[in-house]
Amino acid sequence: MLPKHIGIIMDGNGRWAQQQGKPRLYGHQVGANRAKDIVLAARDRGIGYVTLFAFSTENWKRPISEVQGLFLLMEEFFRENADELAESGVKVNVIGDRSRLPRSIRTVAANAERITANASRIIVNIALNYGGRWDVASALRRIAEDVAAGRLDASDIDEDLISSRLATAGQPDPDLIIRTGGESRISNFMLWQAAYAEIYVTQTLWPDFRDEDLDAAISFFLSRTRRYGGLKTAPHNGRGEGG
Numbered sequence: 692m693l694p695k696h697i698g699i700i701m702d703g704n705g706r707w708a709q710q711q712g713k714p715r716l717y718g719h720q721v722g723a724n725r726a727k728d729i730v731l732a733a734r735d736r737g738i739g740y741v742t743l744f745a746f747s748t749e750n751w752k753r754p755i756s757e758v759q760g761l762f763l764l765m766e767e768f769f770r771e772n773a774d775e776l777a778e779s780g781v782k783v784n785v786i787g788d789r790s791r792l793p794r795s796i797r798t799v800a801a802n803a804e805r806i807t808a809n810a811s812r813i814i815v816n817i818a819l820n821y822g823g824r825w826d827v828a829s830a831l832r833r834i835a836e837d838v839a840a841g842r843l844d845a846s847d848i849d850e851d852l853i854s855s856r857l858a859t860a861g862q863p864d865p866d867l868i869i870r871t872g873g874e875s876r877i878s879n880f881m882l883w884q885a886a887y888a889e890i891y892v893t894q895t896l897w898p899d900f901r902d903e904d905l906d907a908a909i910s911f912f913l914s915r916t917r918r919y920g921g922l923k924t925a926p927h928n929g930r931g932e933g934g
């Protein structure tokens with residue numbers, strides 16, 4: 692079966708730009724365009740959910756000029772693409788801590804969500820000021836508030852309840868995570884949701900990632916045997932077989 696939800700750690704923009712003697716922001720600009728094309732390719736392949744890691748809670752450590760440049764690009768991205776995404780059946784959902792984002796981005800992001808709200812071919816989570824630990828901590832904070840207010844009992848807290856309070860509530864967990872740029876790490880991306888994701892690392896830098904690379908990642912996924920802690924089981928037996 693195809694992955695239901697693909698998470699993408701879009702890494703390598705800076706190195707790609709530097710390789711061609713260009714400023715890092717140029718890599719981010721080309722990367723943003725790639726993101727749009729790959730979302731459309733995922734849609735065409737029948738993928739229901741894509742999560743794009745665009746800015747992590749740790750990316751604030753970068754020089755202020757890069758952070759501001761990234762925000763400017765993202766603002767432009769939302770403003771210029773919302774209508775086309777809606778027409779293409781792409782529903783945009785921004786996940787992450789919005790409170791620290793510039794007001795201008797919060798506004799265009801909310802507009803993009805509104806404009807694409809009725810699109811139904813693919814849901815794209817854009818992870819902006821997102822961290823897996825932030826996601827879990829915010830879910831737990833809301834649960835604690837409900838317990839304190841008597842709306843929930845501590846004994847109600849289980850894995851499903853926690854999942855239902857994450858930024859990805861109601862969505863299937865990512866079953867495939869792609870990381871471009873060659874690093875074999877998760878960098879605080881979807882920590883809870885990634886429990887059983889297959890992880891595909893490619894040396895390809897994000898601005899070079901093409902539809903064929905998406906197909907290669909999907910083929911990798913299809914070739915995996917997913918055991919979920921059990922043993923390899925016969926096809927059609929529970930969740931035992933992945934490909």
Ligand code: IPE
Pocket residue numbers: 701702703704705706707745746747750761872
């Ligand atoms: C990923 O590319 C994009 C963001 C983290 C915003 P990088 O900017 O991390 O590119 P490299 O890893 O330095 O090449």
Ligand code: IPE
Pocket residue numbers: 700701702703744745746747750874876878
């Ligand atoms: C991960 O890339 C974050 C995003 C792609 C947004 P980084 O470049 O920030 O990750 P590290 O620093 O190599 O772990």
Ligand code: MG
Pocket residue numbers: 702703704872
């Ligand atoms: Mg990087």
